[in-house]
Amino acid sequence: MEFKEVVLKRRSVRKFDPNKKLDSKIVRDCLELATLAPNSSNMQLWEFYHVTSPDKLKKLSNYCFDQNAAKTAQQMVVLVTRKDKWKTRVRWHVKMMEGKFGKKKWEDYSKRERFAFTYYKKIVPVTYADFGGILGWIKYLFYWLIGFFRPIYRQARHSDMRVVVHKTQALAAQNFMLAMTDAGYDTCPMEGSDTLRIKKLLGLPFGAEINMVIACGVRLPEGVYGDRIRLPFEEVYHKV
Numbered sequence: 323m324e325f326k327e328v329v330l331k332r333r334s335v336r337k338f339d340p341n342k343k344l345d346s347k348i349v350r351d352c353l354e355l356a357t358l359a360p361n362s363s364n365m366q367l368w369e370f371y372h373v374t375s376p377d378k379l380k381k382l383s384n385y386c387f388d389q390n391a392a393k394t395a396q397q398m399v400v401l402v403t404r405k406d407k408w409k410t411r412v413r414w415h416v417k418m419m420e421g422k423f424g425k426k427k428w429e430d431y432s433k434r435e436r437f438a439f440t441y442y443k444k445i446v447p448v449t450y451a452d453f454g455g456i457l458g459w460i461k462y463l464f465y466w467l468i469g470f471f472r473p474i475y476r477q478a479r480h481s482d483m484r485v486v487v488h489k490t491q492a493l494a495a496q497n498f499m500l501a502m503t504d505a506g507y508d509t510c511p512m513e514g515s516d517t518l519r520i521k522k523l524l525g526l527p528f529g530a531e532i533n534m535v536i537a538c539g540v541r542l543p544e545g546v547y548g549d550r551i552r553l554p555f556e557e558v559y560h561k562v
C-alpha cells in the first residue's frame with residue numbers, strides 16, 4: 323500500500339472478526355518495525371509484550387474493562403516504558419561503541435567518537451539520574467536559573483523523563499499500528515485499563531509503566547464506529 327493509503331485506512335477498530343485469526347509471526351514482524359521508530363537518545367527504553375495465550379487475553383480484556391476492542395481482540399500488545407532500565411541501556415551503548423570504534427586511548431578516538439562516548443557516559447546519566455525525585459528537582463531549578471541567560475534543556479524531573487519515555491513509546495505504537503494496517507490487520511490503542519493489574523499479569527517491576535494496550539484483529543464492518551472526525555485543520559495548523 324502507498325503510505326497515504328495506509329494512514330487513511332488505519333482506524334481504531336472496536337469489533338474484530340472472530341473467524342479471522344492473526345499470524346503471530348506477522349504481528350511480531352510489525353513489532354520489529356515498531357522498534358525502528360525514532361526514540362529519545364536511542365535509549366530504547368521500551369518493551370513490547372505480545373499476548374497470544376487465550377487465558378492471558380481473557381485476563382487482559384478484563385483489565386481493559388472488557389471494552390469491545392479488548393473483548394473481541396485476537397491478540398493484544400502491551401507497550402511498556404522502562405525508564406528504570408536507563409543504566410543497562412547506557413552500558414549497552416558504551417559496549418556497542420567500544421566494539422564499533424575499538425578500545426583505544428581517549429586521544430586516539432575521533433572527535434565524533436569522543437562526543438558519542440561523552441554523550442552516553444556523562445550527558446545521558448546526568449539527564450536520567452534522579453535519586454527518588456530529589457536530584458531531578460535540584461537539576462530542574464538549576465537549569466531554570468541558567469535558562470534566564472541562555473537556551474537550556476529543561477526536562478530534568480522524574481515527571482519530565484516519564485514524558486520522554488512515553489513519547490518514545492507512542493512513536494513506536496504508531497509505527498506498529500501502521501505496519502499492522504499495511505499487513506491487512508487492524509488495531510485499537512487503549513489507555514482505558516487497570517495498569518496496575520496489567521503490570522502484575524506481566525510480572526513487571528515497579529519502575530515499568532504501561533504506555534498503552536493495543537488490541538489486534540481483522541475488522542468487522544461494524545467495528546469502525548462511523549466516519550473519522552477531526553477538527554478543521556485550520557484550527558490546529560499554525561504557519562509560523
Ligand SMILES: Cc1cc2nc3c(=O)[nH]c(=O)nc-3n(C[C@H](O)[C@H](O)[C@H](O)COP(=O)(O)O)c2cc1C
Pocket residue numbers: 332333334335336389391510511512513514515534550
Ligand atoms: C493514547 C490513546 C488511548 C486510547 N484509548 C482508547 C480506549 O481506551 N478505548 C478505545 O476504544 N479507543 C481508544 N483510543 C482510540 C481513540 O479513541 C481514537 O484514536 C480516536 O477516536 C480517533 O479515531 P481513529 O483512531 O479511528 O482515527 C485511544 C487512542 C489513543 C491514541
